[in-house]
Amino acid sequence: MNSFLQFCGWTLLAVFGLALLVRVFRKLVHFPMPEFMAGLIDNPLRHLWMPPARTAARHALHPGMAVLEIGPGNGTYSVAAARALLPGGRLEAVDIEPKMLERLQRKAQAAGLTNIDTRLADVSHLPYADASFDAAYLIAVFGELPDPTQALREFHRVLKPGGTLALSELLPDPDYSLSSTLERRAAAVGFTRRTLHGNLFYYTLVLER
Secondary structure, eight states: OHHHHHHHHHHHHHHHHHHHHHHHHHHHSOOOOOGGGHHHHSOHHHHHHSOHHHHHHHTTOOTTOEEEEEOOTTSHHHHHHHHHTTTTOEEEEEESOHHHHHHHHHHHHHHTOOSEEEEEOOGGGOSSOTTOEEEEEEESOGGGOSSHHHHHHHHHHHEEEEEEEEEEEETTOTTOOOHHHHHHHHHTTTOEEEEEEEOSSEEEEEEEO
16 A cells, blocks of 8 residues: 555656656747647546536536637547537637647547637637637646737637636646736736636636626
């Protein structure tokens, strides 16, 4: 038993140590998550800790809504979100990496979902009219944004009055940000906090336009 606990302890220490090293490296050399890493990050352990369907519920997604997702990754959470929007709702997923969007398209097709659209775009200059969406969300993506303040301005612009922006963060993601940091940044462009769910290790901050 003691050997097992020691093994678990050293494993956790190694995971957090690796995450710390990656975090430092990413601060020095900024880059979005490579497409080949999507499968590593989108894994059963993450799904157990951060269930896709529960995450969609935390993001306050409901049938009939028009929703924007930034950085869909492997598409697992996108599929859960798109299902939560049925009937009548649509999910628009944006990424700067074409192969990420191809992954999502394949996953949506396999799931039989037709209410997911993808768009290759820069989050700092979103190709949508003002007040286009009821909600927007990012899952462990905010720290990857090259210009977070400009991105928040764009989210504010494309959301309808009263629309929501949900930010979910998970440790040991190397780009993890504290909820207080995100709330302070968002308040500077006109967002106010609606709800905060979870804990230090996995939380969802829902902001209102």
